[in-house]
Amino acid sequence: MFKEYFQYKGISFPGLIYSPRALEAAHNDFQVLDDDVFNVTYQKSGTVWMLEILSLIRSDGDPSWCRTVPNWDRAPWFETVLGLGRAQRNPPPRLISSHLPVQLFAKSFFSSKAKVIYTVRNPKDVLVSLYHFAQIFRPYKDPGSLDQFLDKFLEGDVPFGSWFDHVRGWLQLRGRDNFFCISYEELQQDLRGSVERLCAFLGRRLGPAALDAVVANASFAAMRRNRMSNFSLSPAFILDVRRTPFLRKGIAGDWKNHLTAEQSARFDRVYRERMAGLGVAFPWDA
Ligand code: A3P
Numbered sequence: 001m002f003k004e005y006f007q008y009k010g011i012s013f014p015g016l017i018y019s020p021r022a023l024e025a026a027h028n029d030f031q032v033l034d035d036d037v038f039n040v041t042y043q044k045s046g047t048v049w050m051l052e053i054l055s056l057i058r059s060d061g062d063p064s065w066c067r068t069v070p071n072w073d074r075a076p077w078f079e080t081v082l083g084l085g086r087a088q089r090n091p092p093p094r095l096i097s098s099h100l101p102v103q104l105f106a107k108s109f110f111s112s113k114a115k116v117i118y119t120v121r122n123p124k125d126v127l128v129s130l131y132h133f134a135q136i137f138r139p140y141k142d143p144g145s146l147d148q149f150l151d152k153f154l155e156g157d158v159p160f161g162s163w164f165d166h167v168r169g170w171l172q173l174r175g176r177d178n179f180f181c182i183s184y185e186e187l188q189q190d191l192r193g194s195v196e197r198l199c200a201f202l203g204r205r206l207g208p209a210a211l212d213a214v215v216a217n218a219s220f221a222a223m224r225r226n227r228m229s230n231f232s233l234s235p236a237f238i239l240d241v242r243r244t245p246f247l248r249k250g251i252a253g254d255w256k257n258h259l260t261a262e263q264s265a266r267f268d269r270v271y272r273e274r275m276a277g278l279g280v281a282f283p284w285d286a
Contacts, residue, residue, distance in 0.1 A: 012159050017080050017081060030108065039098070042166040056214040117181075118179065123153075164274035
């Protein structure tokens, strides 16, 4: 199953970690509870960062939980083969992660009061981050050259499908009380303010000291040190973080160090076409 993808309802998934059965169960059978909080992203958009922030908000800034329980147990990816059971076993209120496109998400969410936090990131940085990740995550195919991988990314010929479809799909939920969209770039620019906005959405009140603790413990440096958050506990035959750390650079705009002017212009052409009419001004559009 290594390095082989299967298609599920038109989207590629890597074998081993995912299976058609687990995806079916996530979509049809997973019972969403009203107090569930979902951390949803297109891959490489800041999933584990948001996971850490939400874990810390839940524990009023106390880092003990984050330092003793791996992130994949605190907020399991419920669509994965192992994550489904983990998510079901966790006591409510549950934190749950997902990379699913909206059309494959748990059906029962749509008639629940559960909350979704959707984190978006400049897709050029997603591309660069994914390009590096694909070289250390064994279930993924070798990405080839960045130029080849760029075309695949723009066509949506990568696991979880097209970034454009994912973002457009989830953003249809804008305006619902239980949907909150934030960008990686906003987290970068103002982490404290972002945490305050997240607390308001979640109905949580954190005092100044607790807010400071969330910000300090969710910093790139703190997360890189934390073995429960940096994936150093995952077996190297699945994820080889000795080659490239999972928390690789942690900056906005790294694409400028990797894409040529021609590649960037190629990206922009597709971006303009695919995002037309969405009516959302992302920080990177400015
Ligand atoms: P880079 O590869 O650009 O460094 P995901 O969790 O969705 O897979 O996203 C991983 C990306 O988020 C990586 O980007 C990683 O470094 C970045 N990231 C994780 N935690 C972060 C933090 N605390 N601050 C900034 N970036 C973070």
